[in-house]
Amino acid sequence: MKNTRERTQNNITETIEQFSDMIYKIALSYAKDKPTAEDILQDVLIKYMTDTTEFHDIEHKKAWLIRVTINECKQFFRSGWNKRKIPLEDVYSFEKPERHVVFYAVMDLPIKYRIVIHLFYYEEMSIKEISKVLKINENTILSRLHRGRKLLKNVLEVDYEYRRV
Numbered sequence: 001m002k003n004t005r006e007r008t009q010n011n012i013t014e015t016i017e018q019f020s021d022m023i024y025k026i027a028l029s030y031a032k033d034k035p036t037a038e039d040i041l042q043d044v045l046i047k048y049m050t051d052t053t054e055f056h057d058i059e060h061k062k063a064w065l066i067r068v069t070i071n072e073c074k075q076f077f078r079s080g081w082n083k084r085k086i087p088l089e090d091v092y093s094f095e096k097p098e099r100h101v102v103f104y105a106v107m108d109l110p111i112k113y114r115i116v117i118h119l120f121y122y123e124e125m126s127i128k129e130i131s132k133v134l135k136i137n138e139n140t141i142l143s144r145l146h147r148g149r150k151l152l153k154n155v156l157e158v159d160y161e162y163r164r165v
Contacts, residue, residue, distance in 0.1 A: 106152065
């Protein structure tokens with residue numbers, strides 16, 4: 001019995017090491033501030049540790065974690081706590097100013113475009129995988145990627161022109 005518990009603990013540790021960065025980035029994409037993203041990360045990991053879901057493979061586990069993260073983010077924004085809080089601006093440091101501009105441009109997108117862009121570019125998920133995880137039609141994912149890129153292009157072009165003048 002002790003060996004099973006140790007394996008479970010090892011499994012939890014491996015999962016946290018493998019997926020905590022992804023969970024945090026998705027939460028940050030929704031929340032737009034580090035402390036809230038950290039809270040959501042913690043909630044997701046607690047759910048993972050207490051849930052009894054049997055995972056078929058690593059992709060099933062990854063999809064489950066993404067779905068739970070998104071649901072936790074949505075739940076946070078529906079809560080009364082979120083409605084009463086005063087937003088604080090986090091200070092992000094970037095080595096290149098261009099990354100700072102792109103980061104904030106992505107953060108300013110509506111969430112339906114922001115999450116798709118994050119999963120596609122940062123998590124390197126395919127359209128099919130994103131569709132499966134978000135439970136949205138593949139064509140809708142393609143449309144949101146297209147529209148999100150278009151919005152980003154418009155924002156970044158305006159910013160670039162502004163900086164050149």
